[in-house]
Amino acid sequence: xxxxxxxxxxxxxxxxxxxxxxxxxxxxxxxxxxxxxxxxxxxxxxxxxxxxxxxxxxxxxxxxxxxxxxxxxxxxxxxxxxxxxxxxxxxxxxxxxxxxxxxxxxxxxxxxxxxxxxxxxxxxxxxxxxxxxxxxxxxxxxxxxxxxxxxxxxxxxxxxxxxxxxxxxxxxxxxxxxxxxxxxxxxxxxxxxxxxxxxxxxxxxxxxxxxxxxxxxxxxxxxxxxxxxxxxxxxxxxxxxxxxxxxxxxxxxxxxxxxxxxxxxxxxxxxxxxxxxxxxxxxxxxxxxxxxxxxxxxxxxxxxxxxxxxxxxxxxxxxxxxxxxxxxxxxxxxxxxxxxxxxxxxxxxxxxxxxxxxxxxxxxxxxxxxxxxxxxxxxxxxxxxxxxxxxxxxxxxxxxxxxxxxxxxxxxxxxxxxxxxxxxxxxxxxxxxxxxxxxxxxxxxxxxxxx
Numbered sequence: 001x002x003x004x005x006x007x008x009x010x011x012x013x014x015x016x017x018x019x020x021x022x023x024x025x026x027x028x029x030x031x032x033x034x035x036x037x038x039x040x041x042x043x044x045x046x047x048x049x050x051x052x053x054x055x056x057x058x059x060x061x062x063x064x065x066x067x068x069x070x071x072x073x074x075x076x077x078x079x080x081x082x083x084x085x086x087x088x089x090x091x092x093x094x095x096x097x098x099x100x101x102x103x104x105x106x107x108x109x110x111x112x113x114x115x116x117x118x119x120x121x122x123x124x125x126x127x128x129x130x131x132x133x134x135x136x137x138x139x140x141x142x143x144x145x146x147x148x149x150x151x152x153x154x155x156x157x158x159x160x161x162x163x164x165x166x167x168x169x170x171x172x173x174x175x176x177x178x179x180x181x182x183x184x185x186x187x188x189x190x191x192x193x194x195x196x197x198x199x200x201x202x203x204x205x206x207x208x209x210x211x212x213x214x215x216x217x218x219x220x221x222x223x224x225x226x227x228x229x230x231x232x233x234x235x236x237x238x239x240x241x242x243x244x245x246x247x248x249x250x251x252x253x254x255x256x257x258x259x260x261x262x263x264x265x266x267x268x269x270x271x272x273x274x275x276x277x278x279x280x281x282x283x284x285x286x287x288x289x290x291x292x293x294x295x296x297x298x299x300x301x302x303x304x305x306x307x308x309x310x311x312x313x314x315x316x317x318x319x320x321x322x323x324x325x326x327x328x329x330x331x332x333x334x335x336x337x338x339x340x341x342x343x344x345x346x347x348x349x350x351x352x353x354x355x356x357x358x359x360x361x362x363x364x365x366x367x368x369x370x371x372x373x374x375x376x377x378x379x380x381x382x383x384x385x386x387x388x389x390x391x392x393x394x395x396x397x398x399x400x401x402x403x404x405x406x407x408x409x410x411x412x413x414x415x416x417x418x419x420x421x422x423x424x425x426x427x428x429x430x431x432x433x434x435x436x437x438x439x440x441x442x443x444x445x446x447x448x449x450x451x
Contacts, residue, residue: 001078002055002058002059002076002077002078002079002082002083002084002085003052003053003055003076003077003078004073004074004075004076004077004085004087005036005048005050005052005073005074005075005076005077006070006071006072006073006074007039007062007068007069007070007071007072007073007074008048008070009070010039010041010043010046010360011041011042011043011044011360011363012360012364013042013043013230014041014042014043014070015069015070015098015099016067016068016069016070016095016098016099016226017039017040017041017067017068017070017226018039018040018065018066018067018225018226019037019038019039019040019062019063019064019065019066019067019068019074020037020038020039020040020045020064020065020182021037021038021064021157021158021182022036022037022060022064022157022159023035023036023037023038023047024036024037024057025057025060025159026057026058026059026060027056027057027058028056028057029055029056029057030050030054030055030056030057030077031050031054032050032051032052032053032054033049033050034049034050035047035048035049035050036048036049036050036057036074036075037074037075038356040225040226040227040324041226041227042226042227042229042230043227043230043327043360043363044227044322044324044327044353044356044358044363045227045322045323045324045356046356046357046358047355047356047357048074050077052077053077055077055078055079055080056077056078056079056080056082057075057076057077058076058077058078058080058082058083058084059075059076059084059085060074060075061073061074061075061076061087061089062074062075062089062090063184064157064182064184064185065177065182065184067090067095068090068095069090069094069095069097069098070098072089072090072094073085073087155176155181155182155183156171156176156182156183157182157183157184157185159184159185160183160184160185160187160188163185163188163189164183164188167188167189167192168192169188169191169192171183171188173191174187174188174191175187175191181223225324225325227324227325228324228325231325231326234386234387235384237387238384238385238386238387239384242303242385242387242423242425243423243424243425244382244384244385244421244422244423244424245421245422245424245429245432246382246419246420246421246422247419247420247422247429247432247433247436248380248382248417248418248419248420248436249417249418249436249437249439249440250415250416250417250418251415251416251417251418251439251440251443251444252403252413252414252415252444253398253414253415253416253443253444254413254414255444255445255446256281256284256416256443256444256446257281257398257414259446259447260279260281260284260446263279264278264279267279277340277343277344279339279343280343280346281372281374281398282318282346282370282372282395283339283342283343283346284339284443284446284449285370285372285393285395285443286316286318286331286334286342286346286370287334287338287339287342287449288439288442288443288446288449289314289316289334289368289370289393289439290314290316290334290335290337290342291335291438291442291448291449292435292436292438292439292442293314293335293368293435294314294335295434295438296431296434296435296438297310298427298431298434298435299368299390299391299422299427299431299432299435300314300367300368300390301367301390301426301427302367302387302388302389302390302426303388303390303423303425303426308426309388311367313332313333313335313336313367314333314334314335314367314368315330315331315332315333315334315365315366315367315368316330316331316334316366316367316368316369316370317329317330317331317363317366317368317369317370317386317389318331318346318369318370318371318372319369319370319371319372320349320350320353320354322353322354322356327353327358327363328363328366328369328386329349329350329352329353329358329362329363330349330362330363330364330365330366331345331346331349332365339449339450349362366386366389367389368389368391368392368393369383369385369386369389369391369392369393370392370393370395371383371392371393371394371395372394372395373394373395373396373397374395374396374397374398374416375397376397377397378396378397379396379397379399379417380394380396380417380419381394381396381419382394382419382421383419383421384421385421385422385423389423390422390423390425390426390427391420391421391422391423391427391432391435392420392421393418393419393420393439394418394419394420394421395416395418396416396417396418396419397416398414398415398416399414399415399416400412400413400414401413401415403415416443418436418439420432420435420436
């Protein structure tokens, strides 16, 4: 008997999911454990695993680009030649109602200040200045096409790519109607029917243009994804409801960089089964943060309205950039783990994030967040606090600069700027300063992380 697979609740705040891409098509054989499709939620884009039965994908109810409320049938799996169960596709009103329910729930959470907020872990965003700046974001209707940067090809579904090759359609000339501008089968068929379109050769006088005369990007609205909406909602709440304060210190990173180079010289050459590992600067930052919290536990807290929750364990979140935005996987009980274990877990979580295999529980429950833009050459910034955390650590690049050494002589030093954004309802300035002092001590004496 055929089994239907329904839209699962992939995050605690999810009410509607969007089918980004079907990895299996009707008629394909599928086994338990196979990935069926990619689903965009308010947290991330995740792959949906077949946990129902072995068999054949006999029916797809929701096409690529389609939206479905949690619990709606997505597809049916049965035996070859078997008829699929008849189900009604969710109406536009049902999808709209589910989205409104999600927004109403969010508003109720914002108004209920006395109640603890659980599961509100969203990707941290960087605020390069202590004062919040206004930012305008336009959203597109479902029919409007997202902008595609010059010279960049939009995402293409496997079926659309195959059909384009068969029909001789240039994908650069196709406008994608799927989520995030993804080109789907219907877009290719439409382009083949209409024929190639003339490309714009001139922009309006008001639009910025490059020296070649072409605009830097096609002007127009960009569709806002479920993840971007959730990020915008959570960070607006954070900046408007949490009284942020900002502290910064400079780390002498010479000893840290030397220790890292010395360890990697031997460990990076070994295979993993013999203890080989390549340590990153961020691995040391994560370990140092856990050690600093052991010394100053007042930063490892959450605002609960009528109380402050002191957390007994350090659960570290860290930002990972993905095509849809930013996700924050969590390392549990970081205070109990050594540098090697922290590094291995961080690498595994980063790979899962980029492969869209992070589970909801791997992105929630953090007590502190680290965000690092040093690899982009950013020398200093302040992150926006991700509730229910009371602080976020922002790490800049290590740069060579002239410094006065211990002997009062001018020398070349290696310096790293770190910033702390704190929730002033939970953390006083002195407590935040004590935490940064502890962090500075550990990073400038990195051998402490090996004990």
